[in-house]
Amino acid sequence: MTAQDQITTTPAIAIEHLTKRFGESVAVDDVNISVPPGSFLVLVGPSGCGKSTLLRMLAGLEPPTEGQISFGGKVVSSGASGVQTNAAARDAGLVFQSYALWPHKTVEGNIDWPLKVAGWSKQKRAERTNEVMKFLDIEPLRNRYPAEISGGQQQRVAIARTIGPRPGILLLDEPLSNLDAKLRVDMRSELMRIHRGTKATSVYVTHDQVEAMTMATHVAVLRDGRVEQFGPPDELLLKPQTTFVATFLGTPAGNLVPVTRDGDGFVFNGISLAVSAIAPHLDTAQLLYRAQDITVGAQDGRPTMKATYAESAPIAGQSMVTCMIGDLRVTAMVDGCFRAEPGAEIDLCFLRDPDAVFDPDGRRVA
Ligand SMILES: Nc1ncnc2c1ncn2[C@@H]1O[C@H](COP(=O)(O)OP(=O)(O)OP(=O)(O)O)[C@@H](O)[C@H]1O
Incomplete structure (x- = not known):
């Protein structure tokens, strides 16, 4: 309603x-x-x-x-x-x-x-x-x-x-x-x-x-x-x-990751993030990930990609970590205090499936 x-x-x-x-x-x-x-x-x-x-x-x-x-x-x-x-x-x-x-x-x-x-x-x-x-x-x-x-x-x-x-x-x-x-x-x-x-x-x-x-x-x-x-x-x-x-809306605001269909998956930066069945009619899409659904450090079975560390800020016992994957700015959350040298290479891990899928015009499709 x-x-x-x-x-x-x-x-x-x-x-x-x-x-x-x-x-x-x-x-x-x-x-x-x-x-x-x-x-x-x-x-x-x-x-x-x-x-x-x-x-x-x-x-x-x-x-x-x-x-x-x-x-x-x-x-x-x-x-x-x-x-x-x-x-x-x-x-x-x-x-x-x-x-x-x-x-x-x-x-x-x-x-x-x-x-x-x-x-x-x-x-x-x-x-x-x-x-x-x-x-x-x-x-x-x-x-x-x-x-x-x-x-x-x-x-x-x-x-x-x-x-x-x-x-x-x-x-x-x-x-x-x-x-x-x-x-x-x-x-x-x-x-x-x-x-x-x-x-x-x-x-x-x-x-x-x-x-x-x-x-x-x-x-x-x-x-x-x-x-x-x-x-x-x-x-x-x-x-x-x-x-x-x-x-x-949201603190921090959500991350939008642009993806392209490649076989059965939607791919960003050479890594498959989601099955393409989540939006079967689209060749390109934008996936929404909450900051809390992305973290630093690889985890078994979850998509992980290299990123460049920019900065971090403490927020309620966690660190809000900002980094770049090419031109894409991504915000991730890490438990406790996390700092690295600006420009350092870190692993970013996508912990969950995307929260939402948007078409190239920015309208929600799933
Ligand atoms: N008296 C006016 N004559 C011409 N244009 C105006 C007039 N008042 C507002 N506008 C235009 O209308 C649009 C909306 O302005 P408005 O002040 O309502 O926005 P706002 O969302 O309140 O912005 P802000 O958060 O900056 O105060 C703007 O492009 C503004 O330049």
Whole structure:
């Protein structure tokens, strides 16, 4: 069952045939995504793939050229009919990469302002401001100005300001990218707590696949404005439908080995890696091997080939070893600490059959 099939209730967000053109260039190209209420949808992909443009259309900051967006069954943007509910009336809160706090307002003033604009009474505003400051652990900062608090604290204030009016949809555009590595990891857990606490449906843009895989209930991998694959994170990781997804997701990313049919086998570098029966209709293919399915050192009965050692990095008690077979970069895993002289010849052993087989165009065939 795909993520799409699981939607039995009205989707919180339904994106249908959504396209955005800027002159001749297509930033978002016929995107279709639906998610149920309470989902954490992550839009992930390389720079320029259209993530921010898609989020800006969800926020009502950019009208679509074609297609439509519905929130809870109500159309909020439509290229055809010209419906374009303005940003403030969408029940959606937006958190940017740059926190954009009002510099002349205190922390409390920043959080209070959107409530005031929305017409909340003074007492209700005070109650809600205190509640979100407590929720985000920023009460002691209430009288400070943005310039007097750290980047991580500013980010918390920006989030508090956005969730204050209780938006049904939370839109987050690379909100952690200005934070250092440790704070990013802490804030990831924090954002998930906030997501659960607010019960909002969240859409989160990132180019960091680790962030995507940790936080998402649903992931859309974007490439050149199109959805390459959409589904729960595990489905994308375990069953990538294209070589792009297979090599974009996962830590370390999967290895793709180009092979050619030779008799009964698919051969790379003169060594038969798999029986050609796994893709009988193909003369050439690309085989996916996870890093953990390749190691250093020959083993009986398993295909082994010579490679040139490049580098290694420790990862959770293992070494992630990078080496070259001709022009092909391969990542393997070795238990414990492994180092060699860069340029040294090592044996690489393929421990298991390939995880997936792709045709020359990058589509999964097995
Ligand atoms: N206002 C605009 N006018 C013209 N082209 C634009 C405009 N905004 C975005 N684009 C183009 O649309 C494409 C998608 O841009 P977008 O910012 O959505 O990508 P992104 O995936 O968010 O990238 P990044 O991760 O680098 O922020 C890019 O080719 C970009 O140059």
